[in-house]
Amino acid sequence: MIKINTYLIEFAINSILREKTKNLFIFIVFTMLIFLLSSIFLITASLQKELNITADSLPDIILQKMNAGRVSDIDINRVDKILEINGVNNSVSRVWGYYYFENAGINFSVVGIDQFETQYKKSLESITLKHDFSELEDFMVVGSGVKKVLEKNYYKDYFNFIKPDGTFKKIQIKAIFDSATNLESNDVILVSKDTAYDIFGINENKATDIVVNVSNKKEVATIAYKIKMLFPDTRVITKEDLKISYTNIFNYKSGMFLSLFIISLFTFFMIIYDKSSSLSSSAKREIGILKALGWKTDDILKEKFYESFLISFTAYIVGIGISFIYVYIFQAPFLRDIFMGYSVLKPQFNLIFAYDLKIFAMIFFLSIPIYISATIFPSWRASIVDADEVIR
Amino acid sequence: MNKKTKYISYFLTILVVGFITEITYIKNKYSLSIDDKNAKNTYVSVVGLPDLAISTETMYVRYRSLSSAFEIFKDDPTIYTYFPSTFAISYSGTNNNISRIKND
Numbered sequence: 001m002i003k004i005n006t007y008l009i010e011f012a013i014n015s016i017l018r019e020k021t022k023n024l025f026i027f028i029v030f031t032m033l034i035f036l037l038s039s040i041f042l043i044t045a046s047l048q049k050e051l052n053i054t055a056d057s058l059p060d061i062i063l064q065k066m067n068a069g070r071v072s073d074i075d076i077n078r079v080d081k082i083l084e085i086n087g088v089n090n091s092v093s094r095v096w097g098y099y100y101f102e103n104a105g106i107n108f109s110v111v112g113i114d115q116f117e118t119q120y121k122k123s124l125e126s127i128t129l130k131h132d133f134s135e136l137e138d139f140m141v142v143g144s145g146v147k148k149v150l151e152k153n154y155y156k157d158y159f160n161f162i163k164p165d166g167t168f169k170k171i172q173i174k175a176i177f178d179s180a181t182n183l184e185s186n187d188v189i190l191v192s193k194d195t196a197y198d199i200f201g202i203n204e205n206k207a208t209d210i211v212v213n214v215s216n217k218k219e220v221a222t223i224a225y226k227i228k229m230l231f232p233d234t235r236v237i238t239k240e241d242l243k244i245s246y247t248n249i250f251n252y253k254s255g256m257f258l259s260l261f262i263i264s265l266f267t268f269f270m271i272i273y274d275k276s277s278s279l280s281s282s283a284k285r286e287i288g289i290l291k292a293l294g295w296k297t298d299d300i301l302k303e304k305f306y307e308s309f310l311i312s313f314t315a316y317i318v319g320i321g322i323s324f325i326y327v328y329i330f331q332a333p334f335l336r337d338i339f340m341g342y343s344v345l346k347p348q349f350n351l352i353f354a355y356d357l358k359i360f361a362m363i364f365f366l367s368i369p370i371y372i373s374a375t376i377f378p379s380w381r382a383s384i385v386d387a388d389e390v391i392r
Numbered sequence: 393m394n395k396k397t398k399y400i401s402y403f404l405t406i407l408v409v410g411f412i413t414e415i416t417y418i419k420n421k422y423s424l425s426i427d428d429k430n431a432k433n434t435y436v437s438v439v440g441l442p443d444l445a446i447s448t449e450t451m452y453v454r455y456r457s458l459s460s461a462f463e464i465f466k467d468d469p470t471i472y473t474y475f476p477s478t479f480a481i482s483y484s485g486t487n488n489n490i491s492r493i494k495n496d
Contacts, residue, residue, distance in 0.1 A: 006397040013396045051444060053429055057436040094440060109455070111439050127435045145445070180428040181435040186445040190438070211440055246443075310400065314407065321411050328422045340446045347445050353422040355415075 008299060012306035027315050029268060030371070034319025034363060035326070037261045039335055041359045042327040042351075044254040047339060049354035050183060051246045055239060059211035060220050062237040063227060071235070073206035078231060082212055085226050089215045093207030095196040099161065099189070103153050106345050108146055110189045112196025128175035138195055139174035145186035145345045147176050164201035171195065179348070186347035250339075257338070265367065273374040284382050291387035300383040301376055308375040312368045320360060327351060 016023050063082075065074035076093040083091050095112040128141055140159070142150070150159055150173070161169040177185040197204055212227070214220050224236045290300055326332060331351055340346060443455050 006394055009400065010394050010396045013400055047444065047446075049424075050432075053424065054432050054436040057433040059440055096441065109441070109445075111441065113438065127431050127438070143445070177435065178431050180431040183444050183446070184432060184435055185439070188439060188441075188445070314404075317407050317411050321414055324414060324418050328418045345445075350422070352424045353419050 005299075005302070008303045009306050012303050012310065015303070015307055016310065023311060026272065027311055030312060030315035030367070031319040031322070033261065033265055033268065034316055034367060035323045036335075037258065037363055038320050038323035038360070039327050039332060040254050040257045040261075040338070041363075042323055042355060043332050043336055043339060044250045045354040045356050045359070046327070046351040048246060048250050050352060052243070054184065055243055055246075058239050058242060060214045060217070060239050061212040061224050061227065063210040063212065063231070064235045064237070065209075065231075066233055066235050071209075073202060073208065074210055074234070076205055076207050076210075079210055081230060082210065082227060085223060085230075087214055087216060087219045087223055089213040091210060091212045093210050095193055095200065095202060096208050097196075097200050099199065101149065101153075104149050106149055107187065108189050109187050110191060110196060110199060112191055112193035114193055127178050127181055138170075138192070139172045140195070141175045141177060141190040142173055143177050143185040143188045143347075144179060144182055145347055146189055147173070149345065161199045163199060169195070169198055182347045183349040187345050262366070265370075269370055269374045272371065273378070287379065287382045288387045288389075291383065297380070297383045301380055304376050304379040305372060308372045309368070312371045316364060316368060320363075328353060 063074065063078075064071045066072070074093070079091045079093050082088055092114075097110055098107045099110045100107055150156075155173075158170055158172045161171060163169055171191060177188070191199070196202075202208075212223070214223050220238055220240070224238050228234065228236045287300060291297075326335075328351060336351070441455055
């Protein structure tokens with residue numbers, strides 16, 4: 001069993017207290033660095049969790065027609081050909097797109113669904129604030145962001161869409177999406193498929209894209225390949241592709257921040273190292289006296305280790321602790337804007353609890369051992385020199 | 393064990409216990425409830441579109457996974473609103489808040 005010399009710990013504590021100001025400054029800077037990086041990773045983890053929760057409800061395969069490298073409308077008769085492929089559970093054409101609202105300078109996402117069929121009605125009732133879907137007239141369900149913008153522009157109960165030919169299409173606002181779905185539905189306007197065709201002026205034989213669901217999830221890649229072979233002019237996106245896309249987005253963001261952090265962290269360590277390597281005469285004399293009193297180099301290094309470990313470990317725990325409070329209790333003001341667009345249609349949402357232990361382990365190993373070595377090394381250099389030479 | 397070592401060990405224990413308590417509290421209070429999770433999943437299964445509404449101003453970002461590279465040019469040929477590099481930078485309000493057509 002390793003025996004810890006508690007007198008060395010006591011000496012380390014006294015040593016920290018002797019240079020209160022210097023150590024307090026190091027502690028604050030260290031805590032801030034840990035806090036910043038940890039906060040960014042917590043926000044990333046939270047948004048990624050949010051995406052992953054809903055990823056399983058997405059269609060297995062999405063099919064887009066590419067024309068001259070651009071996405072263009074797809075023929076709906078392709079749906080029947082896709083349904084003939086073994087293993088395909090269902091295939092539906094979709095109509096959706098963006099509607100630019102001039103007055104506010106905002107893009108709405110307009111999504112058309114099949115004339116509010118029974119299963120949709122039930123689903124809609126569970127995710128909207130108003131529960132009356134008995135009348136099947138032209139109406140729309142809007143996200144809370146859309147509702148706010150429309151109200152600001154004096155559209156309280158309805159909205160006039162301007163069709164491509166310049167005529168108006170008046171649609172009643174029937175319901176608002178539940179606030180729980182704010183992060184997903186803030187800019188969305190849900191209308192019937194016929195209305196969507198009308199608003200966008202799309203030919204009724206065409207659709208924006210086609211979605212495919214597969215019975216056996218292990219067959220998704222094979223079926224995606226078969227569809228690609230059947231329609232070479234299409235882009236086939238699987239659910240896995242979408243998940244990878246999400247990971248890339250947030251890894252890029254947090255990765256950029258990590259690289260900035262590493263630069264600042266190493267600058268901090270260089271300053272510490274530089275300060276410690278030109279140890280002040282009093283610090284050198286202290287080491288010399290300790291050696292003259294019979295301390296071994298080993299003991300001096302141990303004492304320095306305790307000293308730096310106490311500072312860095314406390315800073316690590318406090319930094320991570322503050323970051324949890326900052327991100328989840330205060331909802332990360334300022335920092336969460338790094339992940340948000342500049343849009344005026346910002347959703348009101350709460351960051352949900354998520355963390356990644358690997359990240360905290362990475363922050364730990366990136367910061368604490370390096371700090372400890374940056375402080376121990378200069379002390380070791382001073383302690384291997386003869387005591388009388390150091391004192392002199 | 394001497395007095396100061398005792399104090400520091402108490403301090404570190406309190407620090408770690410406090411940290412664990414804090415995480416447990418936040419986990420219980422800020423985790424997603426089952427109702428909210430169901431609502432999100434129902435919404436996504438009805439609408440069928442991925443991605444979060446955190447960047448609604450640009451079409452290639454809103455449904456990034458379903459957009460094409462050319463869409464970037466549609467809003468601005470200089471691509472200075474290109475997603476990963478510019479989120480922290482405040483965007484010029486002229487493009488967003490007031491209609492460009494009306495301005496012209």
